[in-house]
Amino acid sequence: MRSRKYSPLLLELLAICLALLILIPFFMIFINSFKDIRESALFGLSLPSNWVFSNYEEVFNQDNLLRGFKNSFLLSALVVVSVNFFASMAAFVIQRRGGKFLQGVYLAFIMGLIVPVSIIPTIRLMDLLHIKGSYLSIIMYYTAVLLPFAVFLLVGFIKSVPRELDEAAILEGCGYFRLYFKIILPLISTVLVTVSIVVIVSVWNDFFGPFYLVTDSTKWTIVLQVFNFVTLYSTNWGVVFAFMIVVITPVLIIYLFLQRYIIDGLTAGSVKG
Amino acid sequence: MERSKYPLYFSFPAVIVFLLFFITPTIIGIYYSFTDWNINADAIKFIGLENYKELFNEPRLKQAFINTLIFAAAVTLLQNAVGLALALLLNEKLKLRNLLRMIFFMPYVIAPLVIGYIFRAIYHPEHGIVNQFFGLLGMDFMVQDWLNDPRFALFTVIMTDIWRVAGFSMVVYLAGLQFIPKDLTESASIDGANYWTRFKHVVFPLLAPAFTVNVLLAMIGSMKVFEIVMVLTEGGPGYTTEVFYTYIRNTFSSGEMGYATAINMLLFVLVTLVGIPVLLAMKKREVEM
Numbered sequence: 001m002r003s004r005k006y007s008p009l010l011l012e013l014l015a016i017c018l019a020l021l022i023l024i025p026f027f028m029i030f031i032n033s034f035k036d037i038r039e040s041a042l043f044g045l046s047l048p049s050n051w052v053f054s055n056y057e058e059v060f061n062q063d064n065l066l067r068g069f070k071n072s073f074l075l076s077a078l079v080v081v082s083v084n085f086f087a088s089m090a091a092f093v094i095q096r097r098g099g100k101f102l103q104g105v106y107l108a109f110i111m112g113l114i115v116p117v118s119i120i121p122t123i124r125l126m127d128l129l130h131i132k133g134s135y136l137s138i139i140m141y142y143t144a145v146l147l148p149f150a151v152f153l154l155v156g157f158i159k160s161v162p163r164e165l166d167e168a169a170i171l172e173g174c175g176y177f178r179l180y181f182k183i184i185l186p187l188i189s190t191v192l193v194t195v196s197i198v199v200i201v202s203v204w205n206d207f208f209g210p211f212y213l214v215t216d217s218t219k220w221t222i223v224l225q226v227f228n229f230v231t232l233y234s235t236n237w238g239v240v241f242a243f244m245i246v247v248i249t250p251v252l253i254i255y256l257f258l259q260r261y262i263i264d265g266l267t268a269g270s271v272k273g
Numbered sequence: 274m275e276r277s278k279y280p281l282y283f284s285f286p287a288v289i290v291f292l293l294f295f296i297t298p299t300i301i302g303i304y305y306s307f308t309d310w311n312i313n314a315d316a317i318k319f320i321g322l323e324n325y326k327e328l329f330n331e332p333r334l335k336q337a338f339i340n341t342l343i344f345a346a347a348v349t350l351l352q353n354a355v356g357l358a359l360a361l362l363l364n365e366k367l368k369l370r371n372l373l374r375m376i377f378f379m380p381y382v383i384a385p386l387v388i389g390y391i392f393r394a395i396y397h398p399e400h401g402i403v404n405q406f407f408g409l410l411g412m413d414f415m416v417q418d419w420l421n422d423p424r425f426a427l428f429t430v431i432m433t434d435i436w437r438v439a440g441f442s443m444v445v446y447l448a449g450l451q452f453i454p455k456d457l458t459e460s461a462s463i464d465g466a467n468y469w470t471r472f473k474h475v476v477f478p479l480l481a482p483a484f485t486v487n488v489l490l491a492m493i494g495s496m497k498v499f500e501i502v503m504v505l506t507e508g509g510p511g512y513t514t515e516v517f518y519t520y521i522r523n524t525f526s527s528g529e530m531g532y533a534t535a536i537n538m539l540l541f542v543l544v545t546l547v548g549i550p551v552l553l554a555m556k557k558r559e560v561e562m
Contacts, residue, residue: 012367019376025391043394090287097279114548115541116497118302120534125298144294176280205384207500223384248383255382259375263444
């Protein structure tokens with residue numbers, strides 16, 4: 001046993017106090033989402049003097065809500081697929097084949113990890129390609145922005161997959177596509193989970209991309225719907241908070257179920273990468 | 274197996290998307306930053322360095338530049354300090370350890386825009402719970418208009434972002450702590466090393482990889498800050514919280530595309546200059562692995 005000069009109970013108390021700092025803001029919006037227009041504007045922590053459930057009714061009557069969720073879901077799913085496939089295929093040959101061209105490609109991706117996107121020329125480019133405002137344009141935007149991170153993480157990880165496996169597979173008459181699909185992909189699945197989580201969190205929560213690239217309000221993601229809703233309803237905070245609760249609850253529930261994988265995934269990915 | 278047999282075309286989908294949608298806009302951005310591209314004008318005219326000349330005479334750019342650097346430096350430093358402290362705390366054998374870890378990471382999965390709106394209510398000068406709290410404690414000198422007072426606005430935005438991202442750093446540090454063999458710290462404590470000495474000579478050096486990742490991500494992320502500032506202060510009061518992206522947004526909405534692109538180019542240069550040393554540090558770490 002280690003000797004301790006501090007009491008574990010004291011540390012526990014300290015940690016709980018700090019955790020309250022995280023929880024109180026969430027409690028604040030939760031409790032105020034049940035208050036009427038006047039009481040909710042006070043942003044207090046007390047219970048509502050009368051519980052107003054109609055705030056939620058109003059929120060669920062918004063057509064934009066469901067559409068926003070649908071758009072966010074669609075975009076996140078498609079970007080996850082494209083980033084995982086494109087990045088893992090590229091990382092595989094970057095790590096295995098090397099050479100001047102692929103070294104250059106790798107360096108370009110690492111630069112892309114650091115430098116910011118030029119958003120206004122991106123809008124212009126989408127316009128020139130006649131895909132401005134489409135799902136395709138926003139999927140391509142996110143894929144381009146998130147590829148560097150995924151390639152960086154995957155190249156680091158593929159190093160740990162022994163080359164002997166490739167050799168054995170090729171000797172058995174396996175083509176490179178089968179090698180990649182049947183052997184490499186399953187072996188790097190843990191990092192692909194990490195990549196997927198980071199991609200989903202980035203796409204789902206992003207405001208910047210769709211704010212600039214999506215003009216058509218039927219294609220707005222849920223975060224843009226929040227922006228729009230707050231602008232419209234900023235006089236009634238009860239309804240605004242109800243909208244926020246409805247928007248963040250699914251995210252928190254998914255987080256609750258997946259938090260082990262999220263935290264383990266980031267753990268494995270970040271220190272290894 | 275021969276390296277050259279691996280199919281080069283496996284890299285093509287990623288290369289094409291990245292080239293087309295990341296590198297191309299950057300390059301055409303260089304061109305547009307030398308034009309008077311304006312949403313209200315019919316034609317785009319090449320005007321050489323005019324945008325940049327105008328920018329360098331603009332006090333607002335200087336403010337955005339300084340604020341972005343202050344924000345990035347403060348967030349990188351504090352996020353790591355708080356994240357590391359939380360990681361050390363939650364690496365102890367606490368009963369609620371897993372629950373607490375989960376709670377601290379929670380803000381990271383919420384959209385920064387939503388967090389901005391929540392904190393706008395929290396910092397409300399009269400009703401916000403921050404001022405209510407200080408009022409209750411009788412600490413009236415701490416009751417401030419956090420977002421509208423030029424003395425505090427930037428500080429307030431920084432603290433809000435720390436609230437959001439400290440849990441992320443914590444997780445990366447916790448990962449690093451797991452790789453430190455228990456017997457190493459134990460033998461050090463048997464040798465009579467106290468907590469601080471153990472931390473300095475055993476734990477901290479072994480945390481170096483987690484440290485690199487955290488500093489890198491914090492620096493890159495914080496220089497590109499947008500939503501939190503936009504929602505909390507819109508760059509104000511005055512231009513005291515103006516950062517590059519809020520400045521770009523404002524010039525963008527007034528239709529001055531060429532000018533806004535020039536601001537973006539300056540951010541590009543700034544981030545690259547700050548990022549390259551970190552890049553080199555990363556490369557060095559790769560060799561060690």
